[in-house]
Amino acid sequence: MLADPTRATFCVALLDGRAWTANELATLAGVSAPTATGHLHRLVDSGLCTERRQGRHRYVQLADPETAALIESLAGHSQAPAVAPSGLRASTASAALARGRTCYDHLAGRLGVAVTDAMTDRGILDRTAGFALSDKGRDWMTTALGVDTAAWSRGRRPAVRECLDWTERRSHLAGLAGAAVCARFLESDWVRRIGSTRAVRLTDTGAEALGELLALDTATLR
Amino acid sequence: MLADPTRATFCVALLDGRAWTANELATLAGVSAPTATGHLHRLVDSGLCTERRQGRHRYVQLADPETAALIESLAGHSQAPAVAPSGLRASTASAALARGRTCYDHLAGRLGVAVTDAMTDRGILDRTAGFALSDKGRDWMTTALGVDTAAWSRGRRPAVRECLDWTERRSHLAGLAGAAVCARFLESDWVRRIGSTRAVRLTDTGAEALGELLALDTATLR
DNA sequence: GGGACGGTTCGGCGACCGCCGAAATGTCGC
């Protein structure tokens, strides 16, 4: 199912966690609308995606975080692209993605890895044996981010998960904690989406906040 | 690469962590030798597998634990097999696999999940936030298993990793800790391979040892 | 109502790719 280049392109696009319409995906992948329709039917039938009909539009998105994690891990294992993007526009877009982006519902790129590293340095994450939130980390989630971590023990989704970043080739934070951090950062406008892409950029207030909360040097992230 | 049924069968077989010859894999997957050769070339070229020539034999195995983890996660996401294995022999073999098996280099099946659960109950694993080894767990590794956990901080492979068990549909322990547990159990003859398959069974001494070390009730695992 | 537009169904074309048999190569054991 994921082996077809067109469907793979769809899924990577859907990794941004948003719902796309059939035509958007068709244009992105460079195929005709009928082709895209057929692929989307198969993705929905196989349970990888879900759809929401709304008027004459059909919005498709990944079925759940587990599916997103699977696609991430496949993307992480695929070799680096053979050719670098050419052209000013493409390379600007690709640079923006490398700097910071969302990966389903958490942060990735240099920004995502930097935040994860800073959380480790500050003792919020414990990476000496596995990838876990320390006691201090649980406090930090509540006081700094206003997140109720007690609710995390219920449910199937892991609280903390490691996700291989395919541009940085290093791990960043995923799971419920990663999603909470990303959501809070977007809500507080510390991080803002660039247009309607997956790419995000750090705002001025965001840079300041991350300096205070995580002693993070944001100079290379802007 | 992994989408072809024959190659997928090869990779799942290789999940036992051992090296297989081309003919063994051909027989298992029900294809001719030339077909198997072609597939193995592609798997090696793509970096998923490595080969070791030895006389007139060609031994193939998975390239590294990361690759094994990828295949595991794909296997975990594939739907349950539509048809139950039929025939006495097939169902005995499948029951043995469900009871206990190796999953690349760690334990899986009911046995793997039970050991993981027991380690959690005894406070060796901390699953309240992520999947990590507690301080107590590090001591246990050293005293009970004679494993030096200090060496784990170096290297890319995570010390503790969660692996979705495709028969139990629950997580079991993987990563360096999972590999250490499995290796130690096999060395001590607490667990023994059934023939040359991935399936393993608990020995009498093993049942006793697990009762002492983990307060594990092994009645349903035999 | 009528045009615009998103999405869908149908039919058919073409390419890719997995498969095998036959024959070749290389290794082992005697």
Add this chain to the structure above:
DNA sequence: GCGACATTTCGGCGGTCGCCGAACCGTCCC
């Protein structure tokens, strides 16, 4: 050297599947 055996190369067959154009169905907006 010679037969047995594991593996490989080659050539060719066949099915699957992705793709598109054309025509069709709904919904939205004027």
